[in-house]
Amino acid sequence: MTSAGRPDSGYRLRWREHNSQRRDLILRAAAELVEESAPGAPISVRHIAERAGLVKSVVYRQFKSKDDLVRGLRGYVVESFAVELEADLDVSAGTLRGILRRAITSAAVWMEDNPRLVDLLRSGPSDTDPDAPDAVAELRHRVVTRAHETVDGVAAVTGLDPAPFARIPFVLFTMVEATLTSWVRGEEAIRGSSRAEVVESLTDITWFVLDGAARGMGVTVDPDAEFATVLTTLVPDGAARTVEPT
Incomplete structure (x- = not known):
């Protein structure tokens, strides 16, 4: 404490870290309960608090309402999924086909393992981007921005014009996400396909799009x-022939 009785900066930092840890604990518990519950089944704040090992009042100190908690959960899921996908899009190691397959496989595994969270992302905005129509749009923005950074990095090294690739990340993300969502839901057009078959098909199509843009140049x-x-x-x-990872 300071001489005036106010918390010092170290205390405030520890308190913020404590609050952040509690918030993550609550959101992780909520995500687990969403996946364990039947589609559309209500999940009470009390159950979330019990799963997190906290009392309900602590949850409400972190989130103003249940709607606020749901928006926070969408943001938490977007962040977790985006971090994983961004890591898989690292082009510093691997073949281009291998990098594409790695990223699409990662998305397929996550979506197959978390179908309820996939639906949650589509049900509304998150607390980090309340203006987005749903959290999938926020996830798309994150991944597309990462892809554009890679394209710009390649252009800076090679001197190639990045313009032909300007819309490709958006188109590819939309195609892959929509196809995997249909597959996870068992929709008729793709029902019965194995994960490996879906991933390989999407990898081939993604490569054809990139190859077509490159050949056009x-x-x-x-x-x-x-x-x-x-x-x-x-x-x-x-x-210079040194390629820095992006």
């Missing part, structure tokens, strides 16, 4: 060669 890329090595063949003569 007069560039041919081997999808089964190490991507970092491929980039060195695209660097203009005399330019």
Whole structure:
């Protein structure tokens, strides 16, 4: 404490960390209960508090209302899913086809394991982006932004024009997410397909789109060669040939 009786900065920092830990504990408990419950089944704040090992009043100190808690949960799920996908989109290691397959597989596994949370994301906005129509739009923005950063990084190294790829990340995310959602829900057009079959099909289609854009620029890329090595063949003569991970 300070001499004036006010908490010092170290105390405030510890208190914020404590609150953040409690908030994450509550949201993790809520996510678990959503997945364990029947579709559309109500989940009480009391059950969430019990799962988190807290009393209900602590939950309401972190969230003003149940609606506030649901928005916070959507934001928590978006963050968890986005961090995983962004890591899988790291182009510093692997072939292009392998990177695409890795990211799509990661999304397929997560969505298959968490079908109730997938529906939750589609049911409304999160607390981090209340203006988005639903949390899927926020997730799309995160992943598409990450993809654009990669494209801009490649363009900076090679001198290639990134313009032909401007809309591709949005289109590919929308296609992959919608297809995986239909698969998880068992919709007729894709019912009966194994995860491996769906992932391989989406990987091929994604590659065809990227390859078409590259060939339109007069560039041919081997999808089964190490991507970092491929980039060195695209660097203009005399330019630095070191590719930094993005």
